[in-house]
Amino acid sequence: MKPFTYAKANDRADATSQAADDATFIAGGTNLLDLTKLEVMAPDRLVDINRLDLAEISETDEGGLRIGALVSNSDCAAHVRVRQVYPVLSRAILAGASGQLRNKATTGGNLCQRTRCYYFYDTAMPCNKREPGSGCQALQGFNRIHAILGASEACIATYPGDMAVAMTALDAAVEIESAAGEVRLIPVRDFHRLPGDHPEKDNILEAGDLITAVILPPPVTGRQIYRKVRDRASYAFALCSMAAVVEMDGDRIASAALAFGGLAHKPWRDEAVEALLVGEKPSAALFGRAADQLLAEARGYGSNDFKIALTRRVLIAVLTEATQEGAAA
Amino acid sequence: MTAHQKMDKADERNRLDDMVQGLVGTPMDRPEGPLKVSGQATYAHEWDVPDMLYGVLARATISKGRVTDVASSGLIGKNGVRAVITDDRLLRRPAQGGADEAPAQGAKQVDYFGQPIALVVAETFEQARHGANRLEISYEAEGNAAFDPEAEDTDTDLPEDDQLDQGDLDQAMRDAAFTVDQVYRTPGHNSAAMEPHCAIASWDGDKLTLRGSYQMLNFNINELADALHIVPDNIHMLSPYVGGGFGSKLGISPEAVSAALAAKEVGQPVCVALSRPQVFETTMRRSETRQHVRLACGEDGVLTGIGHECLVSNLPGEGFYEPVTQATHFLYGGKHRKLGIEVARVNRTCGGSVRAPGEAVGMQVLENALDELAEASGIDPVELRKRNVPDRHPEQDIPYSSRRFVEALDEGARRFQWDECNKKPGSLREGDWLIGHGMAGASRVNILSEAKARVTLQADGSALVETDMTDIGTGTYAILTQIAGEMLGLPAAKVETRLGDTDFPRGPGSGGSWGAASTGSAVFLACEEIRGTIAEAMGIEEDELTLADGKAGKGEAARPLADILAGKPLSAIGHIEPGQTLEEMQQATYGSYFAEVAVNAVTGETRVRRMLGVFGAGRILNEKTATSQCYGGMIWGIGSALTEELVFDNRDGHIVNHDLAEYHIPVNLDVPQIEVVLLEERDEYASPIQAKGIGELGICGAAAAVTNAIYNATGIRVRDYPATLDKLLADLPEA
Amino acid sequence: METTELTVNGKRHELEADSRVTLLDALRNHLGLTGTKKGCDHGQCGACTVIVEGRRINSCLTLACMHDGDEITTIEGLGEPGNLSDLQAAFVAHDGFQCGYCTPGQICSATAMIEEAKAGWPSFVSDDLAGPDALSDEEISERMSGNLCRCAAYPNIVNAIRQVAGGKS
Structure with missing residues (x-):
């Protein structure tokens, strides 16, 4: 860990003004300190934002929820209203990490969680994300946990989190305050980037930007499911995860919001898949077409080839469950 | 006083059974337990050593070649950095178990990616860590490294002692009614003990005190002395608590020697702890294996031939190789036999002992093959095994010592209700889950090693047991306390056991499952000697002496030991040596496993729902700690079956998943409530306490029960471990 | 500094x-x-x-x-020897450890975990997000999965915690 200066921010203005000067925010620190110990990240200045007034969950005027950026994963998952009307979010958070990590990890920090690519984590390895232009060692290396969708020749890393996958399916938005004090709302689905030629940029945050909250829209009716597939029963990152919010109208699908984790550099949402489902009667054939659509451009890199078949099976199973007759909301 | 016994013949006296204190065998709590659960047990990093500096090792980032420069001068004197150690005595590889001499030294030569090159010493841990990260090392790489054990151009050699060609296996295969002829692969494993390797070195003139985390101090002290070019008498090693070993701490590792060299150079104590990635990269790995198994049997299922030909790997020049066929030699009959091991020479982290070297992966595969033969022949897997238990060693024609294999198979089948279990692969389904049952046999060679221990019956009537033996979680504190208490008629609270100190009488340490029987026998012999002296004082024969609850004699006539001692402590050293019984008898431990798994029909994820192990390992010294050892072994089996795999990048030989996030050892939710049954047994050929080893038996075949159950659940044979979901997906029912 | x-x-x-x-x-x-x-x-x-x-x-x-x-x-x-907490004592009695190195972490984790469950927090394996009535073995195992034990004392760790938390086997 490189030496750094450490300062506590007292309020938002203090935080963003300090950060504009090339500092890194620290909230829970569970991912940042993991990476700084390895010197995968080596910030010169840390600004501790834990004193900021961002740890509340409140109802919005529209009937949704505003989850403060410093709300811990545990508090978010255990929040009564989240459990009642956004169960997919509770389930997704509870599927991630461990009880200890969820107690420390924050809503804003979790959005910024960096990839678990083995080569990104090992500073002896070339990595375009860690060191732009140095090359991608995963492309022809061991890439079991890597992307099958939206990757580039520069980077096939995945976003490893669970929470943002559920938020993507829920059409949540990230509230960001810039160094200049401007507040903007970015849909979670647009928050993370695809790697393209600049995999060093995980998301759309600019220097000095501070995530202040995640806004959940008013609850939707319908079935909510989070399915996570991993290499051990608990405490492991997703090989593939799926968040589904599906509403039926009689025997037809009224709406479907589907997001996938572990497959791409961002939580993956494909509106063409959803459009294909809406208005249709659930059937194996329909779900098979949905999987075809989702995976039309999918590409494996060797050790992650299985994810294509796995995702197909997960999609079909989750849609089958979500559209079963008598399925509870 | 020294009491000596060499096991040249069976000890049929079963003396422990004559004792009346009633401690041995009971599920007594670990005496050190309260210290461990309250954070007061002192592990290697936790000694309060004044003026201690911290050292962090810097690693090689090439796979083979030479270090041409270590840019030390840029670091020293700044940011708390005190020294950069590049001494020629730095270890290049860890020492193999029982090496008793220094392993490969000289870190200027690079043999594998991640090898330690230099030690950065600083005032604080944070400064040393950053210094090691910043240290610039220049290399001259050699291009002829080999990484893939199975590559055509990788050099291999055939250890002479491990090639058996008896009869004509090819002919037996042709003549057989049923055969199995399959290739299986198991990946590399890391011990991943929870305590990373650590050493604190401090010098007082020429005298070195090394507080470390090691399993076999009697050997470690010589390895360290040889590495440092000093005499062992100038070293004092302390390892009273070891946070898990599983083979990774059998020999000294880079932290020990670098800490000692650094402490000498800077003139202050130095603490060196490995980071978790360094534990993966610079301590022992279990070799991956390729195992070609051939089985031939008649219509009756009786084996006529066994082939077990294996490819393993290690660094060039390493004498150790994974002894995959160890139990295959004696477990099952069959006249025609071809067993061999080939060693590929690769530039990967050093291969060495990881819990139950040999059987852990050899039995796992052999027991898969037996399952395949059971299916081919239509004979129940339990019955098939029972039909193939030989009367005498099928190669050496020697008898077996106590062997409760058949009883373990029968008892396991009865308890698991094996007859009621699913017989048709892929036919049992509960919702999304495919249910299957599987079983496997267990076996592990038994070893007795030379050991000494001192027992002192103190004037107040309490006893002190002292030996350099270690407790790596195995229960040594408990069982030595129990043996001494039993023999001397003392409650456990009146016995204190001190371990892990080279100033105490020496033994073989913890490894190869020999610790309990070996050092336990030494304690037994010392106590017998003390009993003799007490008996003499009372004017009776030793075998007439009754010692119980701190008193000698029976009933009203019983006298407190303190009275008999009259202020004089009695001390004796027990000394056990292995002898002819190890040569003339095949000694081993045996057992059976039964497992029920659920395989998700959608995703291929496997969950173990039930697991039973039945084991016969001679006298059980402590039912509680022995059971825990078996849990541990079986859960390692679950990991080996389902999740554990060291992944090497064959472009440079580096370990890709060198941490606990990506090297998946089982977590709590991976493990059901497991049932362990310990069979009543005495093996008088094994040791004077009739005990055998149990620390590794629980893993030897356990994974096969799980993968055999996966086959039963799905109809899919995974012959390439671990059975991760990707290997099942293609053949699962349609989604 | x-x-x-x-x-x-x-x-x-x-x-x-x-x-x-x-x-x-x-x-x-x-x-x-x-x-x-x-x-x-x-x-x-x-x-x-x-x-x-x-x-x-x-x-x-x-x-x-x-x-x-x-x-x-x-x-x-x-707690300390002679005055162990209920969980510490249960870990000793059930042999919820072997080498003992992960044990302080297991016990601190379990101590707080029991409170989380009392507060009604659900887990990944809870059927109902309203939270479990009692800590089943599966609930204990999931909630303790952030504490690795290489000696693999997991069955006994669950036994010790169940005894103190009053869960159901």
Whole structure:
């Protein structure tokens, strides 16, 4: 860990003004300190934002929820209203990490969680994300946990989190305050980037930007499911995860919001898949077409080839469950 | 006083059974337990050593070649950095178990990616860590490294002692009614003990005190002395608590020697702890294996031939190789036999002992093959095994010592209700889950090693047991306390056991499952000697002496030991040596496993729902700690079956998943409530306490029960471990 | 250098240390409280679990200077030989450990976990997000999965916790 200066921010203005000067925010620190110990990240200045007034969950005027950026994963998952009307979010958070990590990890920090690519984590390895232009060692290396969708020749890393996958399916938005004090709302689905030629940029945050909250829209009716597939029963990152919010109208699908984790550099949402489902009667054939659509451009890199078949099976199973007759909301 | 016994013949006296204190065998709590659960047990990093500096090792980032420069001068004197150690005595590889001499030294030569090159010493841990990260090392790489054990151009050699060609296996295969002829692969494993390797070195003139985390101090002290070019008498090693070993701490590792060299150079104590990635990269790995198994049997299922030909790997020049066929030699009959091991020479982290070297992966595969033969022949897997238990060693024609294999198979089948279990692969389904049952046999060679221990019956009537033996979680504190208490008629609270100190009488340490029987026998012999002296004082024969609850004699006539001692402590050293019984008898431990798994029909994820192990390992010294050892072994089996795999990048030989996030050892939710049954047994050929080893038996075949159950659940044979979901997906029912 | 006031097991400490010092290293290397263990230093094993302001966290993944004024409970604060906490005693009785290295983390984790369950927090394996009525073995196992044990004392860890938490087998 490189030496750094450490300062506590007292309020938002203090935080963003300090950060504009090339500092890194620290909230829970569970991912940042993991990476700084390895010197995968080596910030010169840390600004501790834990004193900021961002740890509340409140109802919005529209009937949704505003989850403060410093709300811990545990508090978010255990929040009564989240459990009642956004169960997919509770389930997704509870599927991630461990009880200890969820107690420390924050809503804003979790959005910024960096990839678990083995080569990104090992500073002896070339990595375009860690060191732009140095090359991608995963492309022809061991890439079991890597992307099958939206990757580039520069980077096939995945976003490893669970929470943002559920938020993507829920059409949540990230509230960001810039160094200049401007507040903007970015849909979670647009928050993370695809790697393209600049995999060093995980998301759309600019220097000095501070995530202040995640806004959940008013609850939707319908079935909510989070399915996570991993290499051990608990405490492991997703090989593939799926968040589904599906509403039926009689025997037809009224709406479907589907997001996938572990497959791409961002939580993956494909509106063409959803459009294909809406208005249709659930059937194996329909779900098979949905999987075809989702995976039309999918590409494996060797050790992650299985994810294509796995995702197909997960999609079909989750849609089958979500559209079963008598399925509870 | 020294009491000596060499096991040249069976000890049929079963003396422990004559004792009346009633401690041995009971599920007594670990005496050190309260210290461990309250954070007061002192592990290697936790000694309060004044003026201690911290050292962090810097690693090689090439796979083979030479270090041409270590840019030390840029670091020293700044940011708390005190020294950069590049001494020629730095270890290049860890020492193999029982090496008793220094392993490969000289870190200027690079043999594998991640090898330690230099030690950065600083005032604080944070400064040393950053210094090691910043240290610039220049290399001259050699291009002829080999990484893939199975590559055509990788050099291999055939250890002479491990090639058996008896009869004509090819002919037996042709003549057989049923055969199995399959290739299986198991990946590399890391011990991943929870305590990373650590050493604190401090010098007082020429005298070195090394507080470390090691399993076999009697050997470690010589390895360290040889590495440092000093005499062992100038070293004092302390390892009273070891946070898990599983083979990774059998020999000294880079932290020990670098800490000692650094402490000498800077003139202050130095603490060196490995980071978790360094534990993966610079301590022992279990070799991956390729195992070609051939089985031939008649219509009756009786084996006529066994082939077990294996490819393993290690660094060039390493004498150790994974002894995959160890139990295959004696477990099952069959006249025609071809067993061999080939060693590929690769530039990967050093291969060495990881819990139950040999059987852990050899039995796992052999027991898969037996399952395949059971299916081919239509004979129940339990019955098939029972039909193939030989009367005498099928190669050496020697008898077996106590062997409760058949009883373990029968008892396991009865308890698991094996007859009621699913017989048709892929036919049992509960919702999304495919249910299957599987079983496997267990076996592990038994070893007795030379050991000494001192027992002192103190004037107040309490006893002190002292030996350099270690407790790596195995229960040594408990069982030595129990043996001494039993023999001397003392409650456990009146016995204190001190371990892990080279100033105490020496033994073989913890490894190869020999610790309990070996050092336990030494304690037994010392106590017998003390009993003799007490008996003499009372004017009776030793075998007439009754010692119980701190008193000698029976009933009203019983006298407190303190009275008999009259202020004089009695001390004796027990000394056990292995002898002819190890040569003339095949000694081993045996057992059976039964497992029920659920395989998700959608995703291929496997969950173990039930697991039973039945084991016969001679006298059980402590039912509680022995059971825990078996849990541990079986859960390692679950990991080996389902999740554990060291992944090497064959472009440079580096370990890709060198941490606990990506090297998946089982977590709590991976493990059901497991049932362990310990069979009543005495093996008088094994040791004077009739005990055998149990620390590794629980893993030897356990994974096969799980993968055999996966086959039963799905109809899919995974012959390439671990059975991760990707290997099942293609053949699962349609989604 | 940062000056941080920590209250550990009820005792106030003033720590003057490099800002890089984690809470774990502060406890072990600066305050002499070595009961809290370092198993991986990266939040992958749980050996360093302590209770901060009532909640279990990995002390390796947080800086000491971020805890100015915080109340911290470590294994040393839960009990000592002769006066063990119920969980500590249950771990001894059920042999919920072997080498003992992960044990302080397991016990700190379990101590706080029982409170989480009492507060009605659901887990990944809860059928109903309203939270479980009682801690089943599966609930205990999932909630304790952030604490690795290589000796694999898991069945006995569950037994010990079940005894104290009053769960159902």
